[in-house]
Amino acid sequence: MPLGGVLALKGIENSMVILHGSQGCSTYIRRHMATHFNEPIDIASSSLTEDGTIYGGSKNLKLGLKNIIKLYNPGIIGVLTTCLAETIGEDIGGIITEFQEENLESRNIKIIPISTPAYSGTQSEGYYKTLRRLVEALSNGEVKNNKINIIAANINPGDIRQLKYILNCFDVGYTILPDVSDTLDSGYAKTYNKIPEGGTNLHDITLMGGASATIEMDCSAEIGSTAGDYLFETFGVPLFKCAVPIGIKATDVFINLISQISKKEIPKVLAKERGSLP
Amino acid sequence: MTEKFGIPYINVSFLGLEDIKASLTNIAEFTKDDEIIRKTKELIAAEEKQIEDILNYHKKRLEGKKVAIYVGGGFKAISLIKQFRELGMETVMVGTQTGKEEDYDIIKEITREGTVILDDTNPAELEKFILEKKADILVGGVKERPLAYKLGIAFCDHNHERKHALAGFEGAVNFAKEVDLTINSPVWKLI
Numbered sequence: 001m002p003l004g005g006v007l008a009l010k011g012i013e014n015s016m017v018i019l020h021g022s023q024g025c026s027t028y029i030r031r032h033m034a035t036h037f038n039e040p041i042d043i044a045s046s047s048l049t050e051d052g053t054i055y056g057g058s059k060n061l062k063l064g065l066k067n068i069i070k071l072y073n074p075g076i077i078g079v080l081t082t083c084l085a086e087t088i089g090e091d092i093g094g095i096i097t098e099f100q101e102e103n104l105e106s107r108n109i110k111i112i113p114i115s116t117p118a119y120s121g122t123q124s125e126g127y128y129k130t131l132r133r134l135v136e137a138l139s140n141g142e143v144k145n146n147k148i149n150i151i152a153a154n155i156n157p158g159d160i161r162q163l164k165y166i167l168n169c170f171d172v173g174y175t176i177l178p179d180v181s182d183t184l185d186s187g188y189a190k191t192y193n194k195i196p197e198g199g200t201n202l203h204d205i206t207l208m209g210g211a212s213a214t215i216e217m218d219c220s221a222e223i224g225s226t227a228g229d230y231l232f233e234t235f236g237v238p239l240f241k242c243a244v245p246i247g248i249k250a251t252d253v254f255i256n257l258i259s260q261i262s263k264k265e266i267p268k269v270l271a272k273e274r275g276s277l278p
Numbered sequence: 279m280t281e282k283f284g285i286p287y288i289n290v291s292f293l294g295l296e297d298i299k300a301s302l303t304n305i306a307e308f309t310k311d312d313e314i315i316r317k318t319k320e321l322i323a324a325e326e327k328q329i330e331d332i333l334n335y336h337k338k339r340l341e342g343k344k345v346a347i348y349v350g351g352g353f354k355a356i357s358l359i360k361q362f363r364e365l366g367m368e369t370v371m372v373g374t375q376t377g378k379e380e381d382y383d384i385i386k387e388i389t390r391e392g393t394v395i396l397d398d399t400n401p402a403e404l405e406k407f408i409l410e411k412k413a414d415i416l417v418g419g420v421k422e423r424p425l426a427y428k429l430g431i432a433f434c435d436h437n438h439e440r441k442h443a444l445a446g447f448e449g450a451v452n453f454a455k456e457v458d459l460t461i462n463s464p465v466w467k468l469i
Contacts, residue, residue: 194405
């Protein structure tokens with residue numbers, strides 16, 4: 001659950017994540033993701049020890065949030081729980097509310113509680129749940145727009161880049177959630193940014209409630225539980241589900257969906273690419 | 279085993295020439311057998327002679343470079359400081375995740391005044407002090423490798439996943455070669 005949650009949050013622009021739990025929970029996800037993506041992966045930890053476990057970890061979590069804001073200056077912080085925090089029944093939503101009441105400067109930062117105990121779900125479930133919590137917290141239906149929401153499966157930066165290429169060929173507006181194409185595959189720069197550039201823009205997420213449709217690449221999550229389901233049920237954004245566009249059949253489905261939603265012909269360049277498959 | 283069965287023990291380390299030589303000598307002396315002590319002395323001299331040239335070659339290319347260390351345990355940090363000193367390199371930052379107070383006392387003793395010593399640190403502090411102390415190389419676990427490269431400095435992985443030896447006389451050469459290759463890699467001139 002927390003690993004999936006972190007993966008989703010790493011595709012959000014100017015985001016940071018903290019795990020409410022013991023240090024190892026964030027260390028091992030950092031270690032795994034750093035070698036997988038070859039990128040520095042910063043994940044804060046509230047570093048619960050015996051004291052925090054017995055008397056409650058709100059002091060640790062608040063201090064952690066303070067440090068993150070000071071060091072990273074993020075626009076959004078995802079607060080994920082771990083087995084330990086859930087077992088002792090931490091009310092992270094309550095702690096965050098208190099924190100934002102006590103710290104004026106934190107009020108313009110989105111701090112989103114997400115419950116992700118590893119014993120209750122898989123990496124995939126943590127990923128989709130986090131995406132849902134993001135649109136629940138940020139999206140509204142106030143501004144109607146012609147964008148297409150693309151809720152991406154947990155796929156690699158190259159795959160996300162390819163999806164963007166296809167969408168750009170159509171010349172349609174879109175919001176891809178999450179977008180790890182730059183955040184988890186960045187180059188060397190003269191000055192090092194603690195939070196990598198790129199990711200889904202927060203304002204774009206607010207617009208997702210007024211989009212023309214959602215394409216969601218997921219066929220495994222419980223029906224009614226996903227971000228796409230929420231956008232449909234709350235704002236009436238039509239929802240289309242498809243598999244990850246890997247392979248000709250699934251790619252055809254994805255491309256036809258964009259054509260159908262945008263009422264645009266399939267771009268010649270894509271038809272040509274399909275025809276020249278070796 | 280000492281407490282329960284009365285089996286005596288000594289601490290040894292086979293990483294870095296200084297510790298290897300001291301450990302072999304200590305083991306030999308522990309036997310109180312003159313023949314073993316003599317043979318050990320010969321072995322040390324022979325092994326050292328064999329790697330002298332190659333070690334000196336790397337040493338020349340590494341002398342004066344600055345090192346940042348961030349590892350799990352205190353013992354490893356201490357051992358690395360000594361190994362870098364043997365190569366003429368100066369440790370400017372050193373940290374551990376689980377080092378004990380006694381470890382830090384030793385670290386303080388064997389490093390120069392002004393060396394940054396960190397306990398259980400985070401990426402933000404690593405970045406700050408690597409840049410501030412102008413380190414040429416970071417030695418750490420695999421999590422830290424991408425950070426070193428993003429900061430434009432060399433990296434040496436001193437983790438369990440490597441397959442070649444870093445222990446013993448042969449390991450001392452491997453270590454020097456590895457550090458030399460990454461620090462003097464032409465890529466740092468191209469970034």
